[in-house]
Amino acid sequence: MVPSFARTVLLLQSCMITLGEWGKKIMKLLFNEILNDELTIKEIQAAFEAEVITSKELVLYYLDRIAKYDQSGPKLNSILEINPDAIFIAEGLDHERKTRGVRGPLHGIPVLLKDNIETNDHMHTGAGTLALERHSGAKDAFLVEKLREAGAVILGKTNMTELANGMSTTMWAGYSSRGGQTLNPYGPGEFFVGGSSTGSAVAVAANLTVMAIGTETDASILSPATQNSVVGIKPTVGLISRSGIVPFTYTQDTPGPFARTVTDAAILLGALTGVDQADPATYKSEGLSFQDYTSFLDPEGLEGARIGVFNHASEDYYKESGEYDEDLFQRVIGTLRNKGAEVIDKIDIPSFHREWSWGVPIYEMKHALGNYLSRLPSHLPVHSDKELIHFNKSNEENTLKYGQNMLEYRAGLPHNTLANPEYLQAKLQDLYFSQEQGIDFALKKFNLDAILFPSYIGSTISAKAGYPSIAVPAGYMKNGRPFGVTFAGSAFSEGTLIKLGYSFEQAAKHRKPPVFK
Numbered sequence: 001m002v003p004s005f006a007r008t009v010l011l012l013q014s015c016m017i018t019l020g021e022w023g024k025k026i027m028k029l030l031f032n033e034i035l036n037d038e039l040t041i042k043e044i045q046a047a048f049e050a051e052v053i054t055s056k057e058l059v060l061y062y063l064d065r066i067a068k069y070d071q072s073g074p075k076l077n078s079i080l081e082i083n084p085d086a087i088f089i090a091e092g093l094d095h096e097r098k099t100r101g102v103r104g105p106l107h108g109i110p111v112l113l114k115d116n117i118e119t120n121d122h123m124h125t126g127a128g129t130l131a132l133e134r135h136s137g138a139k140d141a142f143l144v145e146k147l148r149e150a151g152a153v154i155l156g157k158t159n160m161t162e163l164a165n166g167m168s169t170t171m172w173a174g175y176s177s178r179g180g181q182t183l184n185p186y187g188p189g190e191f192f193v194g195g196s197s198t199g200s201a202v203a204v205a206a207n208l209t210v211m212a213i214g215t216e217t218d219a220s221i222l223s224p225a226t227q228n229s230v231v232g233i234k235p236t237v238g239l240i241s242r243s244g245i246v247p248f249t250y251t252q253d254t255p256g257p258f259a260r261t262v263t264d265a266a267i268l269l270g271a272l273t274g275v276d277q278a279d280p281a282t283y284k285s286e287g288l289s290f291q292d293y294t295s296f297l298d299p300e301g302l303e304g305a306r307i308g309v310f311n312h313a314s315e316d317y318y319k320e321s322g323e324y325d326e327d328l329f330q331r332v333i334g335t336l337r338n339k340g341a342e343v344i345d346k347i348d349i350p351s352f353h354r355e356w357s358w359g360v361p362i363y364e365m366k367h368a369l370g371n372y373l374s375r376l377p378s379h380l381p382v383h384s385d386k387e388l389i390h391f392n393k394s395n396e397e398n399t400l401k402y403g404q405n406m407l408e409y410r411a412g413l414p415h416n417t418l419a420n421p422e423y424l425q426a427k428l429q430d431l432y433f434s435q436e437q438g439i440d441f442a443l444k445k446f447n448l449d450a451i452l453f454p455s456y457i458g459s460t461i462s463a464k465a466g467y468p469s470i471a472v473p474a475g476y477m478k479n480g481r482p483f484g485v486t487f488a489g490s491a492f493s494e495g496t497l498i499k500l501g502y503s504f505e506q507a508a509k510h511r512k513p514p515v516f517k
Contacts, residue, residue: 041264055090055108074188078202080179081123082156090153105267107151112212115157116246117141127246128162128176131382131391141244142276150271158199164248165196171402174198175509185514191481193226201228204258211268212258217248219459221256225471226484228454231265237466241276247368249361252463264504266293288492296495302505303340306447308347313457326474329454339507349442351433359426363417366410386438427507434465435504450487460489470497473511
């Protein structure tokens with residue numbers, strides 16, 4: 001019988017005490033092997049406490065894996081930059097642990113950030129563009145401040161679909177002119193990698209970090225989570241501040257966590273919440289958010305829960321996308337029922353198949369990104385969409401592999417986009433049909449705790465509603481491609497979704513790490 005992690009730590013401690021310096025050397029060798037098995041935050045904290053490993057050594061371990069698997073070997077291309085201060089930060093947190101104690105569960109834990117999240121350090125924030133590859137943030141994003149306060153080690157920045165897929169309609173997910181093409185670790189060059197928070201999901205899946213932060217406008221967390229067999233939480237818009245993040249929309253943008261377990265995702269989510277005066281969307285979260293979501297981690301959380309199954313996606317999804325597996329989805333439903341959930345098959349969501357207007361993301365990206373560019377320091381080469389288009393044309397060989405038709409289209413829109421009748425009507429309709437005639441309608445009609453979607457097909461209606469979803473691994477297809485499902489709910493139902501996702505995860509135990517040759 002393989003010993004539990006806790007027992008292994010005790011054995012390593014005994015080895016260290018009995019054999020002295022030789023014991024320490026043996027201990028490090030053994031622990032490196034254990035690390036390959038994807039340790040959780042709690043397991044790493046136990047190892048820190050037992051002095052089996054330090055935060056500095058953990059950072060060094062991940063830097064070694066990044067060198068082996070991300071920048072060479074399968075060359076996953078998930079990481080753009082490494083924080084040159086990461087080792088120093090880890091050393092400082094190790095010292096603080098010894099002299100002052102532990103800040104909390106994230107003390108000394110490495111985290112990676114998507115390339116559109118600003119940090120006030122030696123790293124850059126380019127949103128995947130070459131034009132902004134030398135842009136340094138004037139201050140930390142609000143969520144970065146929260147991570148630093150919690151004692152996390154900001155390890156680096158991850159690759160993303162350039163401008164969050166706002167560059168070109170033909171751009172492949174996970175590609176940026178700044179970082180190239182990110183690959184799926186379960187089938188590099190073979191399986192779809194998801195977008196646009198691709199690098200964050202891949203880095204977590206490949207065990208290049210403990211956790212990572214992505215952002216979502218529509219499917220940008222849920223898609224790469226399901227494609228790469230990790231847990232992703234797309235929160236209610238306003239649960240986590242967006243200030244200090246390159247904006248794409250005002251209405252739908254939200255950051256969110258990636259981790260390999262629901263527990264770790266819940267721990268990370270709690271560290272990020274809080275009202276930020278710089279982001280009015282967070283005002284409504286007061287009294288509805290938690291700083292600790294681990295209280296919802298109930299292995300019996302499915303008992304008595306009512307879950308509606310939505311399986312009325314387009315025929316293209318079921319037959320042509322390659323993302324759906326009927327056997328795996330039915331096994332998910334079977335697991336839910338075996339754990340005591342009441343599953344309601346084939347629920348209807350009246351507005352799901354309506355022809356959604358894309359006026360909100362198009363007009364808001366014109367306005368939001370334009371504002372952001374206009375406020376950049378004078379030494380940077382672009383300060384408007386037209387300057388960005390010109391920069392790309394001047395560096396066409398390196399920047400326009402997929403063209404920039406979306407950039408050019410938005411550049412032709414009038415500057416007063418947010419007063420445009422088409423935009424205003426689209427915004428009103430999006431909210432009405434996604435909430436009252438969408439998620440909330442189905443939850444109320446069928447008296448549901450959550451809606452279950454295969455992979456991420458519910459991302460658009462949830463994004464337009466500003467409502468949360470959690471993506472969890474749900475097995476692997478015969479060709480080895482990961483399959484996942486999402487649980488979706490109404491505003492600020494993250495606790496319920498975490499409870500359901502955790503109970504399913506503990507019952508199914510689907511996740512397997514990718515194997516590198």
